[in-house]
Amino acid sequence: MESDDTAIDEVLTEVGPRLKRIRTRRGMTLTALAEATGISKSTLSRLESGQRRPSLELLLPIARAHRVPLDELVGAPETGDPRVRLRPRRRGDGSTVIPLTQQPGSIQAWKTLFPAALHEPRVVTHEGYEWLYVLAGRLRLIVGDHDLVLEPGETAEFDTRLPHWFGSTGDGPVEILSLFGRQGERMHVRAAPHSRRKLG
Structure with missing residues (x-):
């Protein structure tokens, strides 16, 4: 032995x-x-x-x-359990990101929880395409010159090479699902525009 x-x-x-x-x-x-x-x-x-x-x-x-x-x-032996091990990650803006896929690939799925606190938008750009679905709360989404509010059940998709940001409107916490490619992991921060129309 x-x-x-x-x-x-x-x-x-x-x-x-x-x-x-x-x-x-x-x-x-x-x-x-x-x-x-x-x-x-x-x-x-x-x-x-x-x-x-x-x-x-x-x-x-x-x-x-x-x-x-x-x-x-x-090289630990396979357990045969198909369930994804959810490992929430807390980000600097107070949001919590939960990966819903565990295998590397062209598309990754995430669940993100944003706190109710209103944060100054930090607009970013990166290669790829993103899809969002609002599960709960009201999501503020900035894409290029658009400044929108999405309600539960609403969906958005956009080219992530456009300056964009999303988070809580300040009315309460927000919960979303998002899909994006692995090229979206590397982001480049841009200064937030000075003039944005006010939310209704």
Whole structure:
């Protein structure tokens, strides 16, 4: 019977090739992964080739960048459970984002909860296309020159290369579903326009 140390070594040996397969499947370069994780390109290369022993400190940011469970990186056995592990993330503006998809792909689904507090719009642009559906509350949506309020049950879709922002109108919390591609993860902040028509 093999020792625990031998079994662990065998698992760790497989981590490097698995990291490379996941990165390649996502179409991500080592340079892009280094930017997303803060880990140097040379360290990532050594990890994938097996020259660097994987550690939790290195694997956690890689798992976050790929948006996959840590056990997928280390090759934990499949449980066969199709349920998505919901891991809410709190953002700086007070909103909570809940990923509804766990596998990398061209389309990702999210549920977002915005607090009732009214925030100054921070308009952003990025490559891709976004679809929103309001579950509850009133959503303020700014896209280009449009400044709109969406009620529960209303849907919007737009080219995310246009300056846009969405959040609570200040009347109460808002809950939405959104779909967008992985290229939408990297955003570029623009200054909010000074003049916007007032909400009714």
